[in-house]
Amino acid sequence: xxxxxxxxxxxxxxxxxxxxxxxxxxxxxxxxxxxxxxxxxxxxxxxxxxxxxxxxxxxxxxxxxxxxxxxxxxxxxxxxxxxxxxxxxxxxxxxxxxxxxxxxxxxxxxxxxxxxxxxxxxxxxxxxxxxxxxxxxxxxxxxxxxxxxxxxxxxxxxxxxxxxxxxxxxxxxxxxxxxxxxxxxxxxxxxxxxxxxxxxxxxxxxxxxxxxxxxxxxxxxxxxxxxxxxxxxxxxxxxxxxxxxxxxxxxxxxxxxxxxxxxxxxxxxxxxxxxxxxxxxxxxxxxxxxxxxxxxxxxxxxxxxxxxxxxxxxxxxxxxxxxxxxxxxxxxxxxxxxxxxxxxxxxxxxxxxxxxxxxxxxxxxxxxxxxxxxxxxxxxxxxxxxxxxxxxxxxxxxxxxxxxxxxxxxxxxxxxxxxxxxxxxxxxxxxxxxxxxxxxxxxxxxxxxxxxxxxxxxxxxxxxxxxxxxxxx
Amino acid sequence: xxxxxxxxxxxxxxxxxxxxxxxxxxxxxxxxxxxxxxxxxxxxxxxxxxxxxxxxxxxxxxxxxxxxxxxxxxxxxxxxxxxxxxxxxxxxxxxxxxxxxxxxxxxxxxxxxxxxxxxxxxxxxxxxxxxxxxxxxxxxxxxxxxxxxxxxxxxxxxxxxxxxxxxxxxxxxxxxxxxxxxxxxxxxxxxxxxxxxxxxxxxxxxxxxxxxxxxxxxxxxxxxxxxxxxxxxxxxxxxxxxxxxxxxxxxxxxxxxxxxxxxxxxxxxxxxxxxxxxxxxxxxxxxxxxxxxxxxxxxxxxxxxxxxxxxxxxxxxxxxxxxxxxxxxxxxxxxxxxxxxxxxxxxxxxxxxxxxxxxxxxxxxxxxxxxxxxxxxxxxxxxxxxxxxxxxxxxxxxxxxxxxxxxxxxxxxxxxxxxxxxxxxxxxxxxxxxxxxxxxxxxxxx
Numbered sequence: 001x002x003x004x005x006x007x008x009x010x011x012x013x014x015x016x017x018x019x020x021x022x023x024x025x026x027x028x029x030x031x032x033x034x035x036x037x038x039x040x041x042x043x044x045x046x047x048x049x050x051x052x053x054x055x056x057x058x059x060x061x062x063x064x065x066x067x068x069x070x071x072x073x074x075x076x077x078x079x080x081x082x083x084x085x086x087x088x089x090x091x092x093x094x095x096x097x098x099x100x101x102x103x104x105x106x107x108x109x110x111x112x113x114x115x116x117x118x119x120x121x122x123x124x125x126x127x128x129x130x131x132x133x134x135x136x137x138x139x140x141x142x143x144x145x146x147x148x149x150x151x152x153x154x155x156x157x158x159x160x161x162x163x164x165x166x167x168x169x170x171x172x173x174x175x176x177x178x179x180x181x182x183x184x185x186x187x188x189x190x191x192x193x194x195x196x197x198x199x200x201x202x203x204x205x206x207x208x209x210x211x212x213x214x215x216x217x218x219x220x221x222x223x224x225x226x227x228x229x230x231x232x233x234x235x236x237x238x239x240x241x242x243x244x245x246x247x248x249x250x251x252x253x254x255x256x257x258x259x260x261x262x263x264x265x266x267x268x269x270x271x272x273x274x275x276x277x278x279x280x281x282x283x284x285x286x287x288x289x290x291x292x293x294x295x296x297x298x299x300x301x302x303x304x305x306x307x308x309x310x311x312x313x314x315x316x317x318x319x320x321x322x323x324x325x326x327x328x329x330x331x332x333x334x335x336x337x338x339x340x341x342x343x344x345x346x347x348x349x350x351x352x353x354x355x356x357x358x359x360x361x362x363x364x365x366x367x368x369x370x371x372x373x374x375x376x377x378x379x380x381x382x383x384x385x386x387x388x389x390x391x392x393x394x395x396x397x398x399x400x401x402x403x404x405x406x407x408x409x410x411x412x413x414x415x416x417x418x419x420x421x422x423x424x425x426x427x428x429x430x431x432x433x434x435x436x437x438x439x440x441x442x443x444x445x446x447x448x449x450x451x452x453x454x455x456x457x458x459x460x461x462x463x464x465x466x467x468x469x470x471x472x473x
Numbered sequence: 474x475x476x477x478x479x480x481x482x483x484x485x486x487x488x489x490x491x492x493x494x495x496x497x498x499x500x501x502x503x504x505x506x507x508x509x510x511x512x513x514x515x516x517x518x519x520x521x522x523x524x525x526x527x528x529x530x531x532x533x534x535x536x537x538x539x540x541x542x543x544x545x546x547x548x549x550x551x552x553x554x555x556x557x558x559x560x561x562x563x564x565x566x567x568x569x570x571x572x573x574x575x576x577x578x579x580x581x582x583x584x585x586x587x588x589x590x591x592x593x594x595x596x597x598x599x600x601x602x603x604x605x606x607x608x609x610x611x612x613x614x615x616x617x618x619x620x621x622x623x624x625x626x627x628x629x630x631x632x633x634x635x636x637x638x639x640x641x642x643x644x645x646x647x648x649x650x651x652x653x654x655x656x657x658x659x660x661x662x663x664x665x666x667x668x669x670x671x672x673x674x675x676x677x678x679x680x681x682x683x684x685x686x687x688x689x690x691x692x693x694x695x696x697x698x699x700x701x702x703x704x705x706x707x708x709x710x711x712x713x714x715x716x717x718x719x720x721x722x723x724x725x726x727x728x729x730x731x732x733x734x735x736x737x738x739x740x741x742x743x744x745x746x747x748x749x750x751x752x753x754x755x756x757x758x759x760x761x762x763x764x765x766x767x768x769x770x771x772x773x774x775x776x777x778x779x780x781x782x783x784x785x786x787x788x789x790x791x792x793x794x795x796x797x798x799x800x801x802x803x804x805x806x807x808x809x810x811x812x813x814x815x816x817x818x819x820x821x822x823x824x825x826x827x828x829x830x831x832x833x834x835x836x837x838x839x840x841x842x843x844x845x846x847x848x849x850x851x852x853x854x855x856x857x858x859x860x861x862x863x864x865x866x867x868x869x870x871x872x873x874x875x876x877x878x879x880x881x882x883x884x885x886x887x888x889x890x891x892x893x894x895x896x897x898x899x900x901x902x903x904x905x906x907x908x909x910x911x912x913x914x915x916x917x918x919x
Binding site for chain 1 (some may be wrong): 482500515583611612725774
């Protein structure tokens with residue numbers, strides 16, 4: 001692979017900055033049909049022509065690496081190809097309507113939401129789905145609110161004050177639990193990288209509201225004792241939450257609902273190939289078992305006599321987004337699921353698992369835990385995983401997630417997904433294997449072939465400059 | 474047939490049968506199923522009952538389904554606004570290097586998106602007059618909720634009350650209550666008078682337990698709030714923060730939030746960049762520099778690379794959930810970065826002069842339309858004796874529900890906000906239909 005990022009040298013000191021440098025001299029005085037005291041005095045923003053802007057943003061795009069640029073095996077993020085036609089259907093006339101339109105005038109939108117609720121329920125083995133949460137972490141938070149409402153309805157609201165999360169959990173799990181007002185109990189992993197059943201038995205009790213679990217977990221390992229885990233949590237009166245970040249590994253082979261999970265979220269931008277957009281938007285619908293459906297956020301969509309209607313679940317928690325979350329992302333999700341169907345979804349999962357296992361078999365870094373599914377965590381050993389990542393950039397590939405989970409020292413968390421062919425996986429393995437043979441000096445000097453050389457992130461935090469107003473010095 | 478075009482399996486998994494066999498051989502198993510470590514009792518048979526469609530059939534299905542939506546000319550607002558989005562925004566934001574990238578964890582290969590987000594932050598700093606803006610939240614409601622949490626953190630010594638106007642949209646209040654319930658905050662209301670804040674009511678309601686006072690400009694009824702400085706003073710006299718809800722078009726013209734004492738500005742920045750999109754948004758969040766370590770969400774900062782060149786990077790990540798876990802400033806991870814990119818392109822396209830011009834139109838078009846409706850027998854507009862931005866409420870002598878229904882029958886959508894009140898929003902996207910709208914309104918209002 002010889003992918004090298006584009007780079008423009010605007011002047012000696014800076015890589016590229018027309019919009020920044022041309023901000024001067026564009027101050028506009030405000031005169032309006034309003035009393036002066038209700039208006040501001042002036043506004044200072046760049047004034048550029050459309051052709052100048054077209055070049056500005058085109059150049060910026062060329063200084064950016066996406067999944068269409070090359071392999072992006074970022075563990076836990078599930079960076080897979082985004083079909084182009086889904087962008088087109090999200091831009092269809094009729095896709096963008098105002099949220100306050102009457103039900104009768106937006107039957108198409110409601111039909112699609114209803115259809116997606118149904119698809120996601122089937123895929124997760126859940127009884128009811130809400131599409132409202134606008135991201136995975138928002139889905140977690142929503143699930144926590146639903147669990148809280150459930151316990152309160154049972155008269156156990158004051159008693160159940162704890163949420164248990166494994167030490168390998170995504171950081172959003174404890175952050176969402178804390179946001180919900182819960183005490184976080186961290187559960188250490190067993191030596192095999194899975195939930196320590198004895199530790200779980202010791203941790204659960206009358207104060208347990210929820211146990212949040214990713215399966216396969218962040219090491220890519222399936223929690224084989226999941227039935228026992230569900231039993232332990234349920235016997236203690238708690239609920240079991242499924243973090244959907246790794247659902248791509250299980251499509252068509254296991255369903256959270258069948259495993260005993262009560263609540264789950266779907267990261268549709270991971271599992272169903274909706275573009276991550278440089279960090280968002282995603283969407284984080286949640287699915288629940290029947291006993292929790294009455295607490296879901298409002299509105300949901302139902303079908304009555306051939307007509308689609310919005311409705312508020314009987315004991316709804318209310319809202320977690322101003323309206324129905326990230327609707328344009330939900331259209332793409334629907335289109336992707338329809339395109340793949342049973343057969344495609346199941347195949348995507350198979351190939352994702354095959355690719356992870358094949359890539360792991362071809363690299364010389366140690367992979368301490370197995371058998372893994374769609375992702376594996378290698379150890380950089382004596383090398384610094386962050387340096388390894390920077391050096392991989394020089395080989396034209398995006399590196400894995402580094403230094404997490406902390407269970408593996410100098411972790412390289414790798415997830416190739418189903419979209420890479422064998423040749424690309426071999427090239428990725430070549431990059432890993434070239435770097436493992438290199439000395440610290442080479443690694444520390446990397447990257448050399450990228451738009452910018454190694455960036456000093458610490459100094460950005462020491463000397464905070466967060467807008468162009470701070471660049472004048 | 475090559476893998477990519479195979480009619481079986483995932484159309485986006487490229488493996489040929491030969492390739493699959495060779496890879497299984499390399500791994501040392503006979504079939505892919507041998508790689509799944511799932512106990513028999515929880516195995517699933519793979520049948521969801523979801524039929525696989527071709528790309529063409531899927532497109533056709535979506536086209537048909539969305540075609541069920543009636544084509545209406547919307548005079549709708551109340552928090553979700555539509556301005557014309559130039560084609561340039563779609564074409565540039567849809568470039569796949571932007572669209573298919575992820576969070577900028579490797580800044581050396583994501584300088585493009587980082588610079589775009591830095592520019593977005595900078596535009597909001599200019600518009601709000603505050604020192605910092607983050608790289609996006611989900612929407613107005615969630616940004617408001619995060620502002621209350623920030624206020625509670627910086628006021629750790631005492632207090633748990635958040636004050637909002639009684640005119641706040643119910644869905645916005647519901648989100649706020651859900652986010653503030655866990656940390657033990659209580660949401661209370663102060664009264665409004667003729668759609669603007671009732672300062673006497675606020676003065677009576679506020680106390681030393683108050684951590685945040687929230688106001689909106691423009692308000693839910695489209696009025697321009699005239700009491701911002703007084704609200705800010707009352708908040709600060711009681712050691713509370715002052716949060717203002719607004720949007721980037723309004724900010725181009727109306728009082729600079731920092732100048733009237735705002736400590737935090739929230740709102741929906743997707744008023745530029747996205748159409749109404751069934752309520753999908755872009756949470757705007759700006760605040761004062763002293764709170765930077767308490768800010769939720771991502772921040773892009775400036776640094777240098779190994780050659781000493783200016784370079785961009787995510788910064789202060791130690792506040793975030795992936796580092797600080799349950800002690801993070803917020804649980805937000807995936808945000809609305811791509812929408813922020815769209816908004817930045819749209820603002821850059823308009824420039825200062827274009828943005829101010831658009832904002833001025835939001836005042837004059839609302840004034841003009843209100844006058845024209847007021848001329849109709851049986852209609853009084855605007856109900857509120859205030860200056861307006863984009864939208865206003867009209868009183869109808871006839872009951873509002875049939876008027877709204879009759880207008881919809883004739884192809885126009887407006888809000889019903891009371892038994893005899895409708896709310897009307899006019900921007901550059903429905904301006905062309907104003908004459909027809911006024912004519913029809915006169916017919917149905919009799």
